[in-house]
Amino acid sequence: MNSVIETIMNHRSIRKFEEKLLTDEQIRTIVECAQAASTSSFIQAYSIIGIKDPVKKQKLSEIAGNQTYVAENGHFFIFCGDLHRHNVISQLEEKDLSTSLKSTEKFMVATIDAALAAQNAVLAAESLGLGACYIGGLRNNLDEVCEILNIPKFVIPLFGIAVGYPSQTPDKKPRLPFEHIYHEEGYQQDEGLFKQGLATYNETISEYYTQRTKGKRTDTWTGQMANMLENPKRMYMKEFVKKQGFNQE
Known part of the structure; x- marks a missing residue:
């Protein structure tokens, strides 16, 4: 590198x-x-x-x-x-x-x-x-x-x-899974895999916030995005x- x-x-x-x-x-x-x-x-x-x-x-x-x-x-x-x-x-x-x-x-x-x-x-x-x-x-x-x-x-x-x-x-914030960002030959639309990847990422983000704030924050990424986008x-x-x-x- x-x-x-x-x-x-x-x-x-x-x-x-x-x-x-x-x-x-x-x-x-x-x-x-x-x-x-x-x-x-x-x-x-x-x-x-x-x-x-x-x-x-x-x-x-x-x-x-x-x-x-x-x-x-x-x-x-x-x-x-x-x-x-x-x-x-x-x-x-x-x-x-x-x-x-x-x-x-x-x-x-x-x-x-x-x-x-x-x-x-x-x-x-x-x-x-x-x-x-x-x-x-x-x-x-x-x-x-x-x-x-x-x-x-x-x-x-x-x-x-x-x-x-x-x-x-x-601390460096964990990014979305590689597979969510990079698609080959076209946009991949398997919703099951998509939701599975988001669930895994939610666990990663929740753990990140838990450690960073000593348990004061445990929110997930999808929850964070939904709360933000709900209010234009x-x-x-x-x-x-x-x-x-x-x-x-």
């Missing part, structure tokens, strides 16, 4: 950091590694906003559900799907690009490009001895996030990543996405 695979396999979310800021060199390295990620048709439909200002970090922390590690970290990155520059291109090249820019396909491209870049950024950070945690809670109130960050049309903040020097070493969240998202110019065609 090489060092890259070891870094990938050792991933865990870090939610507590030392009071030490990243250097400009570290920030630049992480962003340049993000830019090295694959991008659909060379569109590069994303932008990254770095937050150093503690006041802004605090405001974003409150939006994200008062998650302290949004405010207390070495640096906070926000990954955005971005077709704003492509809207500018329509003016520079004097071509009507509106149908493409408003399409569901280009919305997916922007989202996927941002996610690919973000995973490269996290891997780069972890290879430097840093820790990271993805923050989807920014989507609790994207109107306010856009106001704080001065976001233009055709840009949508998707998630944040808190990065810093870890001051904790949490952020149902304003469809209209917000359209308001920003995306996903209209």
Whole structure:
């Protein structure tokens, strides 16, 4: 096993950091590694906003559900799907690009490009001895996030990543069974095997939580997912996405 695979396999979310800021060199390295990620048709439909200002970090922390590690970290990155520059291109090249820019396909491209870049950024950070945690809670109130960050049309903040020097070493969460993730030649739909795999995984997750919390939590993965999905969240998202110019065609 090489060092890259070891870094990938050792991933865990870090939610507590030392009071030490990243250097400009570290920030630049992480962003340049993000830019090295694959991008659909060379569109590069994303932008990254770095937050150093503690006041802004605090405001974003409150939006994200008062998650302290949004405010207390070495640096906070926000990954955005971005077709704003492509809207500018329509003016520079004097071509009507509106149908493409408003399409569901280009919305997916922007989202996927941002996610690919973000995973490269996290891997780069972890290879430097840093820790990271993805923050989807920014989507609790994207109107306010856009106001704080001065976001233009055709840009949508998707998630944040808190990065810093870890001051904790949490246990690694067990992932779904390999057979649930990897299918050969087509999607395997044997429901009996599917439920059997989930039952086995539930036992693994329940044991993980029992050990991690000394018996305070024993929940299963399917129970956790059912409880979460039973109460829909952020149902304003469809209209917000359209308001920003995306996903209209």
